[in-house]
Amino acid sequence: MIEVLVVDDDVRVAQINAAYVEKVPGFRVAAAAHTAADALHRLETLPRLDLVLMDHCLPDDTGLSVVREMRSRGIGTDVIMVTAARDVSTVQAAMRHGALQYLIKPFTFAGLRSRLEAYAALRRTLDSGGEAEQAEVDRLFGALSAPPEPTLPKGHSPATVELVRRTLMGAAGPLSAHDVAERTGVSRQTAQRCLKFLERTGRVRLTLKYGGAGRPEHRYVWAARA
Structure with a gap:
């Protein structure tokens, strides 16, 4: 079972995202956090966390700051950014700090599910160990790709x-x-x-x-x- 921490400043959105996660076989929500401080506390105190669904706009700091602090403390939990922030600098910073995927709100359950299923497949492959040929490496690096989300109505942001x-x-x-x-x-x-x-x-x-x-x-x- 993959243990997930859901981080979002909006309690209702966190509940919705958690419900989505629970609908995907093999995933369980271990906890939810609504501030950067609470997220770091959960990451340091929960016995096991495999994946964080990280919002960027938090009331006391940014999701990227949380990711940076995680890495500085030696916390290697995987991260998927789940946020409305869409500026290129934020996306680039997320990549540099090791976020595995970046899912822009609003998204569908299918959009999140495809990424979670790809993440689970990636973990299974990595957990098998051994050596990889170039083709296998290429597949691993592309494992979290997903079909594009339906496009927004023309003329609407x-x-x-x-x-x-x-x-x-x-x-x-x-x-x-x-x-x-x-x-x-x-x-x-x-x-x-x-x-x-x-x-x-x-x-x-x-x-x-x-x-x-x-x-x-x-x-x-x-x-x-x-």
């Missing part, structure tokens, strides 16, 4: 999709495109396109509310509630 995503996650029940538009300040058309994208990628579930005459109202609920 990741920040907009992330805003819609957080609005759904924080809702007590299903929301319509009109509800999302009012809560986020975006247009109804923008909210509708973002909701359709999230539905297509499996992040939200479509429900129908039947009223009087006419077409039923489309309402959306975060998939973790489904």
